[in-house]
Every structure is written in C-alpha cells, then in structure tokens.
Amino acid sequence: MNSLQQHRGVLITAVVAVAVGVGCYAIVRSDPFAERGSTLFALDLSSLYEVDASLIQFAQTAEIKAPLNDVRAIASGPADKIYIAGDQAVRVLSAGGDELAAMTTEGRPSCLAVGGSDHVAPGRIYVGAGQRIELFDPDGKPAGVWDVPGEDAILTSIAVADQDVFVADAGSQVVFRFDTTGQVVGKIGGAEGRPFNVPSYYFDIALSPAGLVHVANPGVLRIETYSFDGQMEVRWGEAGSGIDDFFGCCNPTQFAVLPSGEIVTSEKGVPRVKVYSEYGEFGSVVAGPQQLDVAESELGDPRAVQAKAVFDVATDSQGRVLVLDPRRKTVRVFTRVQPASEEAANDPENNEPENNEPENETENDERETVEDKTSDTDAKAAGETEAKGG
Numbered sequence: 001m002n003s004l005q006q007h008r009g010v011l012i013t014a015v016v017a018v019a020v021g022v023g024c025y026a027i028v029r030s031d032p033f034a035e036r037g038s039t040l041f042a043l044d045l046s047s048l049y050e051v052d053a054s055l056i057q058f059a060q061t062a063e064i065k066a067p068l069n070d071v072r073a074i075a076s077g078p079a080d081k082i083y084i085a086g087d088q089a090v091r092v093l094s095a096g097g098d099e100l101a102a103m104t105t106e107g108r109p110s111c112l113a114v115g116g117s118d119h120v121a122p123g124r125i126y127v128g129a130g131q132r133i134e135l136f137d138p139d140g141k142p143a144g145v146w147d148v149p150g151e152d153a154i155l156t157s158i159a160v161a162d163q164d165v166f167v168a169d170a171g172s173q174v175v176f177r178f179d180t181t182g183q184v185v186g187k188i189g190g191a192e193g194r195p196f197n198v199p200s201y202y203f204d205i206a207l208s209p210a211g212l213v214h215v216a217n218p219g220v221l222r223i224e225t226y227s228f229d230g231q232m233e234v235r236w237g238e239a240g241s242g243i244d245d246f247f248g249c250c251n252p253t254q255f256a257v258l259p260s261g262e263i264v265t266s267e268k269g270v271p272r273v274k275v276y277s278e279y280g281e282f283g284s285v286v287a288g289p290q291q292l293d294v295a296e297s298e299l300g301d302p303r304a305v306q307a308k309a310v311f312d313v314a315t316d317s318q319g320r321v322l323v324l325d326p327r328r329k330t331v332r333v334f335t336r337v338q339p340a341s342e343e344a345a346n347d348p349e350n351n352e353p354e355n356n357e358p359e360n361e362t363e364n365d366e367r368e369t370v371e372d373k374t375s376d377t378d379a380k381a382a383g384e385t386e387a388k389g390g
Contacts, residue, residue, distance in 0.1 A: 045299040048241060048270045051288035055243060057275075058286040058321060062333035064097035066324070073312055074324040074331065077114030078123050080316040082331060084324065085109035090127055090136070095316065097331075103140040105129045110201075113158035113165075120180050126165060128155030133167060133182075146182035156203040159213065164228060166213055170203040175215055177228065188215065188230040202253035202268070202310075208278060209261050216255060221246040223255065223263065223280070236280025243274070244282035248300065256315045264321050268310045269300050273323060273334075286321050286334050293328070 068086035075083045080095035088108055092101040107129030115124040123138030131153040135143040148155065154171040164185075165178040173196045177186035189196045196203070197219025204216045212233060213226045222237035238245050246252060248269035255265045261278045264286065271294050273286040289299065294309050312324040321334040 045270060046296060048247065049289050049296045049299060051243065051272065051285050051290070055285045056288070056291070057284035057336055058334040059337050060287070060291070060332055061335040062097070064093060064331040064333065066329045066331055067091050067099060068329065071324055071326050071329055072109060073111045074314045074322055075112050075114050076314045076316040076322060078117055080318060082314075082322060083112055083114055083125065084331065085112045085127060090125065092140070101140040103136050105134050107132060107134070110155050111157050113160045115160045118162045119160055120163060126158050126160060128158055128167065131155070133158070144182065146178065148176065149184060154201055156201060157205045159205045159207045161207055161211070161228070166205055166207075168203045168205045168215070170198045170201050173198045173203070175205055175213065186229060188213065188226050193230050194232060200250050202250055204252070204254045206255060206257045208257055209259065214255070214257065214263065216252055218250040218253065221251055223252070223265070225278070234279060243285065253310055254312045256313045256321075258315050258319055259317060260319070264313050264315060266311050266313045266323070271309050271311060273311065273313060273321065287323065292323070292325070
C-alpha cells in the first residue's frame with residue numbers, strides 16, 4: 001500500500017512538473033526576450049493611462065540626444081548645464097544640448113550632482129559609482145575619490161549644499177552627510193534615527209531652497225523633509241490610484257526641486273511626472289504615460305520592459321523640468337504653460353474696462369435730442385401751471 005501511494009505521489013508530481021514546464025515553454029517561446037507584458041496576473045490599469053488634460057500644465061519644448069548608450073542619471077548645474085551619467089562616463093551639455101565636456105568614471109555611475117554657485121567648489125561634479133563617490137572639476141579633471149561606509153553600499157542619489165554633500169545609500173537605507181573634504185559628519189536614518197523603507201534601488205534625495213533635505217521613503221509611498229542634523233520637519237504622500245496619490249510599490253522613484261520650492265516627482269509602474277508643493281499639495285502634471293510614450297500594455301509590467309520606463313528628473317534655474325528617457329536615450333525638456341483659466345484671465349481683450357461713453361456721435365445727438373425734448377416739455381408744463389394759478 002505504501003509503495004502504491006508513493007508511486008501515485010511521484011506520478012502526480014511528475015504530471016505537475018510537466019504541466020508547469022509546458023506552460024513556461026509556451027510563455028518563453030511566445031515572448032523569449034520579455035518584450036511584451038505578462039498576462040498571467042494582469043491588472044486593469046486602463047483608468048490610470050489617460051490623464052485629465054486640464055491637469056497637464058507643462059509642454060515638451062525640446063528633446064536633446066544623450067551621447068550615451070545606457071543613460072542612468074541626470075542633474076543640472078551652473079548656467080543650466082545638463083549632466084548625464086551612463087555607461088562608464090559622464091557627459092556635460094549646454095542648456096541647448098551642445099556637448100561641452102566628457103569624463104570617464106572608474107566605476108559604473110548610478111547617480112550624480114553638481115555644486116551650485118554657492119558651493120565651496122562651484123561646478124564640482126560628484127558621481128556615485130560603485131561604492132564610492134568620484135569627484136571631478138568643472139573641466140572634467142578627476143578631483144578625488146570618497147569612500148562610503150559599509151560593505152554593501154548601493155549609491156542612489158547625491159545632493160550638494162554649500163558646505164555639505166548628502167549621499168543616499170539604499171544598501172544601508174541611510175542618507176550620509178559628508179563635509180567637503182569627504183569626511184562623514186552625520187547621517188539621516190539608520191538604527192539611531194527614523195528608519196527608511198527601501199525595498200529596491202530607488203532612494204532619492206534633493207535639497208530645498210530653504211536649506212532642508214527632502215528624502216523619498218518609497219516603501220511607504222512618501223516624501224519626508226529633514227533638517228541637516230536629521231530632525232524630521234514634514235512628511236507627506238498617500239497610496240492610491242488618484243492623480244494626487246502615489247500608485248503601486250516603491251514610489252516616487254525620483255524627484256527634483258524647482259526654484260519655487262515645488263517638488264517634481266517621477267513614478268514607476270504607471271510612469272507619470274507630477275508637481276507638488278513642498279508640503280505635498282498636488283499642483284499639476286508634467287507628463288503622463290501617454291506623453292512619455294509608454295504603451296498602456298506596459299503599465300505595471302514588473303520585468304525588464306518596465307525597468308526601461310523609469311524616468312529620472314532634474315530641474316534648472318528657468319523652471320524647466322528635464323526628464324531623462326532611458327528608452328529614447330534623450331533628455332526631454334518640459335516647460336510650464338499657463339492653464340486655460342489663467343490664459344483667459346490674462347487675455348487683454350477680456351480685461352478691457354467697460355466703456356460707458358457713447359459709441360458714436362449719432363448716439364450723442366440722440367441723447368441731446370431726448371434731453372432737449374424733456375426740457376421743452378418741462379418748460380411747457382411749468383407755463384401751463386402758472387397760467388392756471390394766475
């Protein structure tokens with residue numbers, strides 16, 4: 001009896017294994033390079049594909065070719081220069097897209113930032129490559145290397161202040177604070193502080209004009225704001241399917257800060273770029289999936305196809321939003337446009353003062369004629385009254 005049961009168990013296991021194998025073979029044969037979205041566990045995300053046109057307050061005004069094969073990160077710097085990291089290199093472009101400088105990195109770059117005009121070394125380039133920070137002078141010459149604490153560092157973002165450099169490490173789920181000599185002088189998060197939930201390699205940071213550090217806490221779909229010494233000031237973000245929510249897992253993946261202090265976020269799963277106030281009030285949409293040329297069938301695809309639809313963002317002093325498109329290998333430049341309501345309000349034709357003056361001399365004549373007739377009638381009535389009284 002036992003041998004019979006064992007035989008049946010082996011037979012059932014074999015049948016299941018064959019069925020799974022046939023199924024996997026069919027999937028692989030029909031889509032060997034994972035070029036199409038999986039339909040095994042399909043979600044209906046069609047309602048999130050189209051964005052209400054009235055909410056889109058930006059328009060693409062330029063597209064700049066990125067001179068790299070595998071683009072990964074973007075930043076802006078003095079004179080609105082554009083910095084792109086990818087392959088094993090960094091390219092510097094003018095605001096109009098002309099290539100100005102090129103540099104080779106020792107490691108594979110994953111993030112970068114540039115010192116502003118108030119930084120101790122304006123224009124210095126900080127590149128996260130492997131487990132180290134590589135420094136370059138504005139002309140592209142190497143300027144040093146900083147080591148990041150820990151053996152499993154995964155560098156995901158850099159933000160540069162006047163006297164400090166902040167580095168996000170998804171491996172330790174900590175934001176390190178360096179001085180300008182490369183010494184760690186503090187950190188945000190970790191066992192001693194408020195922990196971050198970072199399930200993937202997306203862990204972005206940016207500085208506010210007020211001198212605070214914005215940090216994405218992607219596992220809880222939130223952005224949090226800290227002082228330089230790690231004191232939390234603000235936190236906001238809600239999970240949901242609304243346009244003002246963060247949808248899916250681990251969002252926002254990237255974000256940047258406009259000169260006004262507004263925060264530009266980028267999401268994966270349902271790729272869309274949006275604008276919020278620094279306190280989390282939804283403002284507008286820069287681009288939705290359609291504007292980013294993401295097909296509806298690609299929404300929510302967790303495989304390599306979707307990994308190619310994660311868009312890094314940067315902003316410049318003009319208030320432009322720079323979207324790094326890894327599929328087109330371009331920088332797509334979006335400029336804010338006035339909403340229809342504001343355009344109507346600012347239209348001179350709609351703001352002309354009311355003119356109560358007569359439109360022409362005929363109207364003047366007619367008015368004078370009426371007044372004359374009224375005066376004659378009043379005088380006649382007065383004369384009749386006097387006659388009756390006499």
